[in-house]
Amino acid sequence: MPSQYVIHLAVMILFFAYLGAAWNILGGYAGQFSFGHAAFFGLGAYTSTLLHIHYGVSPWIGMALGGLAGVLLGLGSGFLSFRYGLRGPYFALVMLAFAEMLRLLFETWMSRSYPLGLPIPLKGTSLLDFQFRDKGHYFYIILVMLIAVTWLCHRLARSRVGAYWMAIRDNEEAAQALGIDAFAYKLLAMAISAFLTALGGTFYAQYFLTLEVNELFGVQISVEILLSAIIGGAGTVFGPLVGAVALQLLSEVTRVYVRAFSGFDLMVYGGVLILVIIFLPQGLLEGMRRPYRAMARALST
Amino acid sequence: MLILQALLSGLLNGGIYSLVAVGLTLIFGVMRIINFAHGSLMMLGMYVSYWLFVLWGVDPYLALIASGSVLFAVGVLIEAVLVSPVLEAPEHDQLLLTLGISLVIENLALFLWKADPRTVTVPYLAVAPMVGGIMISSPRVIAFVVSLALTAVLYVFLKRTDLGKAIRAVSQDREGALTVGINMRRIYALAFGIGCACVGVAGGLVVPFYAVDPYVGGVFVITAFVVVVLGGMGNFGGALLAALIVGLAESVAAVFIPAAMKQVVMYTIFVVVLLFRPQGLFGARRA
């Protein structure tokens, strides 16, 4: 029986792989880099938690409703951004601004309505209430979520939708000339990505059973969401998983060997991000494939 | 009277914003790079000034020379080692790179100097003269004057000197600049260095009245982004004017709305301008 520590580490790896995969649909496949996925994440967490506290709605149902709230937010922010032709870094920054606006609004709201923090009722272990004493249950839940999203990505990547997203990513003008409604397909990517990210928010809320506005809506979570996808390989099915494994293990190792201080893992992430962008802009997965391909070529000639 | 006080402090803040934003807009104009690390670099400038004062008692205004030069050097170094390899990469890679740089700088600062806010008390600046019932904070006035003076110097440098003209040529027409034999590598390094020096000096200027901590840059960088977008990305004069407008609007708004909402207003301006007037308030609409 693995220790709770190992299980926690595994949960975190799968969790960030899941979030990275959710981001990857919009950022990797459709090529629209969002720096503000915290908006969907936080919205999902607060939707299910507030519904649970006030109306006794099971967090499972709250999760779905949070996902829908994410879709609405995604469609709203996507409509504005794409309708007015925001691309590249401008889109990234506008998404960041949306997330920050939400963070400030929730901060004001929460400090007024719940000055002592959100009173999440603790039920011990209760399937209906999405609460478990044993972290192992969370492991299986996030594993299923990750498998589902990976399967979805795999299916989408091979379908017409995926091909259209990649065409838009590579060259929007040419994509439109081939009959692709770029605006609609970008909105679709946004909606799916936002939905899945919001589900991740509920998982996070149920796993830690405390909600802190700055953690849920902050720039840091936006960055961590995109990091595993970018580092592993944006626009690939398994990139987010590879990235999450690499990042979480790296941050654990450094936490053990270096005197811990808050923010150290972020510094490491920053360093890895810089190295990957400069040396392996396609991500670790592609970096691992490259020597393999070179070998295959060498063997075949 | 409250409004008058707000107008004054808004105008003074606007001066600082102009120096921060001018650095950001210069880097964008020349290299087409949105420098996400701009705020972290300002924080670095603040710490340079802070430590010179605390360790050796260097006058903060003398320390400006140090914070400006240190940040210039840091900028040139960052450009040469990290930015130049990705100049031809997709735009979002460049944004991610500067994000990585800011993560490293911020958390390194956290490691070295801890999260506590640190303040500098300069005895001769403590007196705040009252003029007609309005309190005039002398470090803010000095910051305002120096910022505007430096912005003006930079403007003249870009307009009049050969080097400045070369920088402008690159920002207006890359290919054209290449054909007339301008050394791009040098111009890029210079632009990045100057942009960082601006923010280094700005950091030094605010130290006498603004507590420094590893995350302080975030406060300024958002404002700087709003200013740059409002003034038109890469538009030097626009940034100056927009800085004053933002400074004024922000302090006047603070009289009426809570502080958290003030930032929401800031972000709203940012989003609205990017969506509806991406060329800024003063630019002509592109065809």
Add this chain to the structure above:
Amino acid sequence: MALLELAGVSRSFGGVRAVNALSFAVPEGEIVGLIGPNGSGKTTVFNLISGVFLPNQGTLTFAGASLIGRKPHEICRLGIGRTFQIVQPFNSLTVLENVRVGAFRTIGDPDRAAHEADAVLRLVGLSHKREALPPSLTIADRKRLELARALATRPRLLLLDEVMAGLRPAETLEMLELARRIHASGVTLLVIEHVMRAVMSLSHRILVLHHGEKLAEGTPQEVSRDPEVIRAYLGEEYRPA
């Protein structure tokens, strides 16, 4: 009735008239060449037809339906395909995947779309490069890819923007041959071309643009004898030795 019809179409940019009161028709089954000096408005005409720009005045109709106000992707779905003067491949997709994006317009199933894309690649002679990435292709092959991708959307009318520019003589001949084959398969062509001999031999009719206006229209023979055309345009290239 003509397949494509422009009537009194004008478009200006910042006070400059790029296209002025232009009227012409492309009958179904023809190859029409659009020629004119640099800056005469040829590519603007393509961009007006394909919905990139809105005209300030005039009407554009395709198979009886107005094109005004339709977005580029809607115009493609009506049956107008186009290539770009500067090729615009999807650089991270293989040649086959590039063409499959076009095939997906009419075929939803990925495998059948790939099958269709393969057929188009055979037609344009790019089958041997199906797994290559566009940046590794020669100019001629990139132009073929551009054409194949547009063709895979199964257009009734194909707008070709300088697909022969920058090609070597042998490649130009191959491209000419390819254009004829595409035409023979039932696609109407509107062709912008700078390579004069090629466009003259390919087109049934030629339209000469000058400063955004129609200078002349007729068979290649008529146009090449038109004194105005010779003065304004052909004269520069066909100056008697």
